[in-house]
Amino acid sequence: MNQEITLAATLPSTPRGARAARALVVAQLAEQKVPFEDAAQVVAELAANAVTHGRVRGRDFRLVLRLTPGSTLRIEVSDTRREFGPLPACGLPDAEAESGRGLALVSALAVRWGTDHGPVPLKTVWAEIDVASPISPDRGFHDPVDQYSVKHGT
Template sequence: MNQEITRTGASAQALAAAPALVPAPVRQFTVLLSATRRGARLARRLTVAHLADWGLPYGEAAQIVGELAANAVTHGLVPGRDFRLGLSLGPNGALRIEVTDACGERLPEPASPGGDAVSGRGLLLVSALADRWGVVQGPAPCKTVWAEMARLAPVEPEQGCRDAVERVAVACEVKE
């Protein structure tokens, strides 16, 4: 597995050098992972570890990363190419999750799976859990699927899990 890890904290120099319109992230983590199920699982585990280290709730973010990473290794797979996970925490407390894969010509679209379908609900989950999400194409041949969660406030872990399960259940209701 090729692995590239970047971990930074905000320094006074970085904040001073950043453009006024785009605030520098307070914390940032980036890793290059193999485009396999194992790489997707590792992306989720690394998200949990880093958000816990940053003192933030991680349940919903881990679910988003799990879905985006699974999509990257299932639909964005190019043999011999890895995918990149990026987490950044802005000065306002918003978390941005980015998953970049090497298949820029296949853009994700939320599906409307039937009641018996065993897949196809990943982006519906992302839509339910994230405040915003989208896709940025490039640099060629790549695409980055991103999701943002507004200011993350520490919560009791058990309550956070119940809230996430309720939001996911509402998003995945099958309409007949």
């Protein structure tokens, strides 16, 4: 990984656009022989959130991917629904809930993640992944599903 990889794409705020974002990232990273599994999952979650919760009729979302020679992959997904404010905590929902686990997954796969606002009405959710050191038990990661099971005695 001696070169910087950059990808920027504007995609429709539809489920098809979210799937295209994931496919673009997989193709770009696979071409450069960079591990892409974690990045693909993070992009899928952030893009799905953008088209589900950040969608504004007639406005697209933007995907930016940057891989620096230092092996940090930064993923940014921007939408134009800023008025929803900060993201919720990434804790797990009730066991019966059908959704709400995406940000917990992003948190588990990323070294760090967050949001940026601006210029109005832009909201960007970003995540950074260390592609040289994929998730492993040695990094101190604990499966949030296992934590939930232990906490609630299931």
